Amino acid sequence: MSAADMVRSRVAQIALLVVLLGAYPWLIGEFYVNLASQIFIAAVFAASLNLLVGYGGLTSLGHASFLGLAAYLSGWLTLKMGFTHGAAAPLALAGATLMAGLFGLIALRATGLGFLMITLALSQVLWGTAYRWVSVTDGDNGLARLTRPAPFGINLDHATAFYYFAALVTVLAVWMMARFVASPFGASLRGTRDQPRRMSSMGHDVWLLRWITFVYSGFWGAVSGLLFVYYNKYVHPTSFALTSSAEGLLAVIAGGSGTVLGPLAGAAIVVLLKNYVSGYVERWNMLLGIVFVLIVVFMPRGLVPGLRRWRERRSGGRA
Amino acid sequence: MIPALEISDLNKAFGGVSATSGVEMRVMPGARHLIIGPNGAGKTTLFNLISGDLYGDSGSIRLFGREVSRLPPHRRAHLGLARTYQIITLFGEESLEHNLVLSQLGLSPLRWRPFAPLDRFGELRQEARAVLARVNLDHLAERRLGELSYGERRRAEMAMALAQRPRLLLLDEPFAGLSREERTVLKDLIAGVPREVTIILIEHDMDIALELAERITVLHYGKVIVDGTRAEVVADPRTREVYLGD
Numbered sequence: 001m002s003a004a005d006m007v008r009s010r011v012a013q014i015a016l017l018v019v020l021l022g023a024y025p026w027l028i029g030e031f032y033v034n035l036a037s038q039i040f041i042a043a044v045f046a047a048s049l050n051l052l053v054g055y056g057g058l059t060s061l062g063h064a065s066f067l068g069l070a071a072y073l074s075g076w077l078t079l080k081m082g083f084t085h086g087a088a089a090p091l092a093l094a095g096a097t098l099m100a101g102l103f104g105l106i107a108l109r110a111t112g113l114g115f116l117m118i119t120l121a122l123s124q125v126l127w128g129t130a131y132r133w134v135s136v137t138d139g140d141n142g143l144a145r146l147t148r149p150a151p152f153g154i155n156l157d158h159a160t161a162f163y164y165f166a167a168l169v170t171v172l173a174v175w176m177m178a179r180f181v182a183s184p185f186g187a188s189l190r191g192t193r194d195q196p197r198r199m200s201s202m203g204h205d206v207w208l209l210r211w212i213t214f215v216y217s218g219f220w221g222a223v224s225g226l227l228f229v230y231y232n233k234y235v236h237p238t239s240f241a242l243t244s245s246a247e248g249l250l251a252v253i254a255g256g257s258g259t260v261l262g263p264l265a266g267a268a269i270v271v272l273l274k275n276y277v278s279g280y281v282e283r284w285n286m287l288l289g290i291v292f293v294l295i296v297v298f299m300p301r302g303l304v305p306g307l308r309r310w311r312e313r314r315s316g317g318r319a
Numbered sequence: 320m321i322p323a324l325e326i327s328d329l330n331k332a333f334g335g336v337s338a339t340s341g342v343e344m345r346v347m348p349g350a351r352h353l354i355i356g357p358n359g360a361g362k363t364t365l366f367n368l369i370s371g372d373l374y375g376d377s378g379s380i381r382l383f384g385r386e387v388s389r390l391p392p393h394r395r396a397h398l399g400l401a402r403t404y405q406i407i408t409l410f411g412e413e414s415l416e417h418n419l420v421l422s423q424l425g426l427s428p429l430r431w432r433p434f435a436p437l438d439r440f441g442e443l444r445q446e447a448r449a450v451l452a453r454v455n456l457d458h459l460a461e462r463r464l465g466e467l468s469y470g471e472r473r474r475a476e477m478a479m480a481l482a483q484r485p486r487l488l489l490l491d492e493p494f495a496g497l498s499r500e501e502r503t504v505l506k507d508l509i510a511g512v513p514r515e516v517t518i519i520l521i522e523h524d525m526d527i528a529l530e531l532a533e534r535i536t537v538l539h540y541g542k543v544i545v546d547g548t549r550a551e552v553v554a555d556p557r558t559r560e561v562y563l564g565d
Contacts, residue, residue: 176434184424184440185433191410191421198408201370202483203396203425216433 021167025160033159039271040166041227044173046251046263048220053249054258055181056213057193058111062119064244065103065126066218070096070225071235075143076136085149093222100218104211111196123240130237142236146229156230166227173220178260180216189213190258247274250288254295256302265303321384323348323487323517324369329378329388331361331368331541338364339375340541346534348486349514353532353549354521357561361541362521363405366489369519370402371395382487396425399486403476403493405521411465415456415475418464419447422482450482454508470501477508488512490520494527502527529553537561 025033049063073092077083083091107118130137137143148156156162180186191199192206200206229235238244247270255266273291278284299306324346331339338361346352354362367373369380371392380388382398410418420443424430429440437443451457454474459467467475473493480488493509494502506527512518522528535552537545539561545552552558 179434179436182436182438183433184427184429184435184437184443185431187417187421187437188424188430194410194412195408197372197392198404199421199425200392201372201396201402202422202479203393204430205391205393212433 017171021171025163030159033163035271035275037159037163037166037231038275039268040163040170041224041231042248042251042267042271043264044170044227045221045224045248046255046267047174047177047260048217048224049248050252050257050259050263051177051180051213051217051220053252054256054262055186055189055193056210058108058210058214059116059249060107060119061116061242061245061249062103062107062121062123063217063221063248064240064242065119065123066096066100066221067225067228067244068123068126068130068235068237068240069099070222071229071239072130072137072143074226074229075146075235079143079146080136085147089149089226092226093219096222096225097215097219100215100221101211103218104214108207108210108214120242120245123245124242127237127240127242130240137237140237142234144234146233146235148230148233162231166231169223169227173223174260174264177220181260185209185212250292254292254303256304256306259302259304262302262304269303320347322346322381323350323383324519325379325381325384326369327379329365329368329380330376331364331373332376338541339368342378342538342541342543344536344543344546346487346517346519348517350517350519351531351533352517352519353528353535354519354538355523355525355528355535356538356544359540360538362538363491364541365538366402366491366519366521370400370489393425396483400489401480401483401485401487402489403480403491405491405495407472407476409464409472409475409479411463413464414460415451415462415464415467416444416447416460418475419450419478419482420444422479423447426483447482450478453481454478455504470497473497473501474505474508477505481512485516487517487519490518490522492521492523494522494524506531 024036045063045067049060052058052060052063070092073095074088077088077091078085103119103122106122107115110118131139148162150156151165154161156165181189188199188204189209192204192209196206228239251266251270252263253266254269255264256262269291270288273284273288277287295303322345324344326342326344329339329342330337342365354365356362364373368375371387371390375388378388379386382395382400385398387395387398410421423443423446429443448457448460451460454477456471456474456478459471464472464475477493490509493505497505502524509518509531520528520531529549532549534548536543537552537558544561545555545558547555
């Protein structure tokens with residue numbers, strides 16, 4: 001394929017994506033439009049976690065910290081401090097990203113299981129704080145009666161408007177993360193995942209590569225937190241909970257860690273099961289578990305790499 | 320002249336067992352220095368101490384006059400140190416060329432570029448090809464590293480170190496497990512490394528090692544037993560006792 005052909009096929013892919021995303025709300029009811037918005041939020045969250053898990057080899061069980069913190073900061077600033085959304089959003093992102101910088105300093109003293117436990121513990125600290133610091137967080141009641149922003153005067157309270165907003169943010173986020181992993185920095189990061197000791201002896205500052213990734217991942221986790229709180233207009237301590245972090249991790253692993261599209265597919269699976277199937281099956285968590293087990297058994301590297309391999313095999317291994 | 324490497328009174332113990340004890344060593348720039356000793360003599364431990372994979376308990380290590388004994392490995396790499404490993408730790412899922420690119424990135428400011436696509440930096444790939452050509456592997460550049468033969472991987476290992484344009488090169492048993500032909504190829508390759516590069520070599524194969532080395536250090540139970548020119552060390556009865564004798 002020539003370079004011009006590649007550009008043309010790239011343009012065609014982007015055009016197709018724009019048309020599909022743009023037309024979707026007009027083809028289908030509000031329930032499904034909202035469902036798609038939720039998938040976008042989960043996708044940004046999972047994709048940001050995937051930077052650590054898939055490309056850095058650092059399995060975190062505390063990524064909800066940044067989602068929750070950005071959500072709480074935005075809610076608290078607009079509800080209790082009288083900030084506009086325009087001021088609260090950058091402050092919430094900055095606050096959560098700073099916290100990621102601090103958490104990274106602590107958690108990256110370890111790797112592997114140690115890293116997992118420290119990230120979990122740190123997120124539990126935030127979870128406990130959200131329950132107990134009632135004057136700021138309203139404790140178990142959560143911050144309620146929040147509003148959605150109205151960028152450029154566009155009211156996002158309408159499902160379709162919010163859908164477009166979330167789609168735009170998601171495309172931007174995924175693009176920025178895809179660029180990140182395709183860069184020299186991203187290549188070095190993958191190197192530290194596979195052979196940290198060797199990378200270090202070749203002159204790579206493994207710790208710093210990981211820390212920067214942790215902060216960047218925290219930033220996009222915070223972006224998903226903003227979408228989350230705008231969508232729900234409510235935030236509760238459970239957004240910091242282990243299950244919240246674990247759902248993200250599940251999406252990454254089920255979809256295919258270390259791939260750009262994997263976490264998006266994984267997020268769709270988790271959200272669809274959670275919202276759609278839970279209406280029919282009471283123990284939807286069990287169903288989620290079964291689906292997860294099936295994926296791990298039949299496609300150990302995740303859905304996206306699994307399907308890719310299956311397609312290659314069907315086309316005679318020539319693809 | 321400032322030595323490329325100067326080690327004084329270096330000590331390292333693992334849970335009471337001394338692996339390196341009071342080691343003194345001095346390697347001048349451009350030297351071809353061989354370290355020998357029986358299994359468990361502490362040769363690889365010494366390499367790990369020099370490269371920073373391990374930190375010593377006490378003592379000093381100077382690279383080109385600079386004290387490095389507390390510096391992490393990546394800082395030492397930036398001072399001109401490169402090493403190969405005894406157990407091959409390459410990136411098996413990546414192409415051979417990508418392995419070389421990772422090695423170059425380690426010392427290049429490009430590695431901090433987070434948003435520009437790696438493909439854009441054609442100079443990295445060209446340099447990788449040039450180094451691969453030096454070890455006669457350029458025809459396999461696109462191949463996944465995991466598909467290479469053992470001998471080819473050994474040469475790739477060598478290329479990874481050369482890609483760093485080191486001033487001091489540590490080679491940990493580069494000939495281990497190679498066939499006779501492969502050994503000759505690798506020996507010529509090492510012999511062809513320019514004299515600006517100082518080489519310290521650990522090797523068991525005495526025939527080849529003695530051809531390359533000018534100075535030799537004999538280690539035994541973590542201590543330096545003999546140190547001198549090739550002729551001196553070979554003639555020394557203590558060398559025969561600990562290593563060559565039986």
